[in-house]
Amino acid sequence: MSSDIYAVRFVLDGQIHHARGERRTTTVLDYLRDKLHRTGTKEGCAEGDCGACVVLVGELAGDGQRIDWKPVNACLQMLPTLDGKAVKTVESLRRADGSHHPAQRAMVEHHGSQCGFCTPGIVMSLAALGEQQGEGAPPTRAQVTDALAGNLCRCTGYRPIIDAALQAAAAPAAERSLQDATELALLREIARPAQPSYNLDGELVVQPVVRTRKGSEFVSPATLEELSAYLAEHPEAIVLAGSTEFGLAVNKRYERPPYIAYVGGIAALRGIECGPRSWRIGAAAPLEAVMQALRGELPEFAEVLRRFGSPPIRSTATLGGNIANGSPIGDSMPCLLALDATLTLRRRGARGKDETRRVELQAFYTGQKRTVLQSGEYIEAVEFSRPGPRQFRAHKISKRFEQDISATCAAMSWCDDGGRLTDVRLAYNGLTPFPARARELEAAIEGRRPDELDAATLDDVIARSYTHRDGLRATWAYRALVARNLVLRFVQHEAAALAAAGTGER
Numbered sequence: 001m002s003s004d005i006y007a008v009r010f011v012l013d014g015q016i017h018h019a020r021g022e023r024r025t026t027t028v029l030d031y032l033r034d035k036l037h038r039t040g041t042k043e044g045c046a047e048g049d050c051g052a053c054v055v056l057v058g059e060l061a062g063d064g065q066r067i068d069w070k071p072v073n074a075c076l077q078m079l080p081t082l083d084g085k086a087v088k089t090v091e092s093l094r095r096a097d098g099s100h101h102p103a104q105r106a107m108v109e110h111h112g113s114q115c116g117f118c119t120p121g122i123v124m125s126l127a128a129l130g131e132q133q134g135e136g137a138p139p140t141r142a143q144v145t146d147a148l149a150g151n152l153c154r155c156t157g158y159r160p161i162i163d164a165a166l167q168a169a170a171a172p173a174a175e176r177s178l179q180d181a182t183e184l185a186l187l188r189e190i191a192r193p194a195q196p197s198y199n200l201d202g203e204l205v206v207q208p209v210v211r212t213r214k215g216s217e218f219v220s221p222a223t224l225e226e227l228s229a230y231l232a233e234h235p236e237a238i239v240l241a242g243s244t245e246f247g248l249a250v251n252k253r254y255e256r257p258p259y260i261a262y263v264g265g266i267a268a269l270r271g272i273e274c275g276p277r278s279w280r281i282g283a284a285a286p287l288e289a290v291m292q293a294l295r296g297e298l299p300e301f302a303e304v305l306r307r308f309g310s311p312p313i314r315s316t317a318t319l320g321g322n323i324a325n326g327s328p329i330g331d332s333m334p335c336l337l338a339l340d341a342t343l344t345l346r347r348r349g350a351r352g353k354d355e356t357r358r359v360e361l362q363a364f365y366t367g368q369k370r371t372v373l374q375s376g377e378y379i380e381a382v383e384f385s386r387p388g389p390r391q392f393r394a395h396k397i398s399k400r401f402e403q404d405i406s407a408t409c410a411a412m413s414w415c416d417d418g419g420r421l422t423d424v425r426l427a428y429n430g431l432t433p434f435p436a437r438a439r440e441l442e443a444a445i446e447g448r449r450p451d452e453l454d455a456a457t458l459d460d461v462i463a464r465s466y467t468h469r470d471g472l473r474a475t476w477a478y479r480a481l482v483a484r485n486l487v488l489r490f491v492q493h494e495a496a497a498l499a500a501a502g503t504g505e506r
């Protein structure tokens with residue numbers, strides 16, 4: 001059943017486009033290909049893995065003076081999330097004078113395309129990289145491979161593609177730039193309201209972006225109050241954030257929830273603040289932004305995030321979505337548990353006002369994919385103390401370096417008390433039905449010096465404190481071995497640091 005009175009408005013190639021009559025779960029990819037005949041954008045996997053569908057989605061930057069372009073997997077994104085935004089497909093890169101983007105020219109010159117199926121997605125990822133580079137230094141080879149982590153090519157091989165990327169990066173910034181004054185003005189014109197609307201009785205009105213004749217809706221509130229009010233009225237509504245899980249539910253399980261509340265337009269959910277003592281990260285902050293913010297203070301947490309999916313996944317996937325998803329192999333949870341993170345949960349209370357409560361992450365999960373979230377309640381933010389003198393280590397083990405799911409990911413933090421490991425927090429994913437602290441292992445490590453920990457002791461604790469389960473990603477034997485080795489890796493690093501500081505004999 002389609003909508004006929006609501007329109008999704010977005011900027012495309014210098015014009016405002018109105019998408020009418022679409023379902024709330026029509027994907028951006030299907031709309032581009034089926035309705036706009038932009039068939040340059042391909043469907044390979046429909047699950048965010050191959051990158052054939054990468055397009056750029058633009059939003060007004062914080063200062064309102066430029067468009068912030070991000071690579072996005074069009075197969076996972078719902079069309080109504082584009083309302084108030086801008087889009088570029090590979091067709092958009094051709095300039096009015098017929099010339100091509102430097103990434104396109106370089107791909108031709110370096111023979112970077114054979115069958116061509118992956119090529120538009122690769123070109124869009126390189127266009128995003130070129131935009132990000134701006135007037136700055138060209139990316140290194142490692143930065144190029146990072147940018148292409150979400151693009152698979154089956155036939156050309158990556159060397160000519162990487163060579164093309166390096167050549168494209170040498171083009172003048174003006175040729176790589178995706179900024180366009182006309183599109184900026186249009187984007188300002190269609191920007192979604194930042195303030196809530198009220199009816200004449202002073203009640204909040206959450207205006208749908210899409211509403212079908214049967215009454216199913218897609219809403220995109222601007223404030224927490226609107227979201228809380230909407231979820232109180234429609235407790236069965238799906239909270240939609242980066243859509244990297246939800247997109248799979250739509251494409252692979254054909255789920256069509258009647259009510260969808262998209263949180264990507266709520267500025268209060270997207271902030272990342274570093275106070276004197278603690279970090280506060282809004283639930284809808286994209287993981288790419290979280291990674292950039294944490295890189296200086298928690299480099300190993302940032303490294304786990306660098307290996308989380310790929311740039312198009314991280315540009316939309318959120319920290320709140322990763323937590324709420326409750327997957328046993330969710331990657332941010334071991335880090336957050338080792339940092340003793342606390343969640344702020346919010347919902348509309350009985351007296352019509354919003355209420356919040358704080359729940360420690362370690363008490364959030366009640367079973368596999370089950371949490372303490374109550375009807376109409378959602379995650380507002382995640383907070384954790386800045387590490388200060390605490391040590392923090394984290395590492396993800398997966399078959400591929402990036403764009404792969406963990407066999408296990410571990411994180412550990414501790415204080416150094418005269419060479420002894422104290423106040424130890426150790427957490428894993430992949431070993432239990434939900435990511436959790438490893439209490440028995442923590443007890444075995446507590447108060448020891450790094451050189452007092454040996455493999456046999458850790459193996460014994462692991463063997464008796466877990467249910468031995470083989471999984472799709474790894475056997476129990478492998479996970480147990482990796483769980484032990486990660487602890488040794490973390491503490492041996494500490495031992496080496498102590499020895500270098502001349503304190504190893506204490």
Ligand SMILES: Cc1cc2nc3c(=O)[nH]c(=O)nc-3n(C[C@H](O)[C@H](O)[C@H](O)COP(=O)(O)OP(=O)(O)OC[C@H]3O[C@@H](n4cnc5c(N)ncnc54)[C@H](O)[C@@H]3O)c2cc1C
Pocket residue numbers: 047048049238239240241242243244245246247248263283284307308309310313316317318319320321322323324325329330331332377378379380403404405406
């Ligand atoms: C190709 C690919 C690679 C991936 N790689 C990884 C990986 O390396 N590591 C990993 O851990 N995961 C990975 N994932 C899984 C997924 O990307 C993450 O779980 C992601 O963080 C989900 O966030 P999202 O914002 O996209 O959630 P969405 O898909 O929008 O939502 C997921 C669930 O969370 C709920 N939700 C979202 N926000 C809130 C909120 N604020 N309050 C309450 N409920 C909320 C939604 O209702 C939904 O049930 C991958 C997924 C794909 C498709």
Ligand code: FES
Pocket residue numbers: 042043044045046047048049050051052053054073074075076
């Ligand atoms: S079609 Fe493969 S990532 Fe979208």
Ligand code: FES
Pocket residue numbers: 112113114115116117118119152153154155156
């Ligand atoms: S050129 Fe064929 S998949 Fe890349």
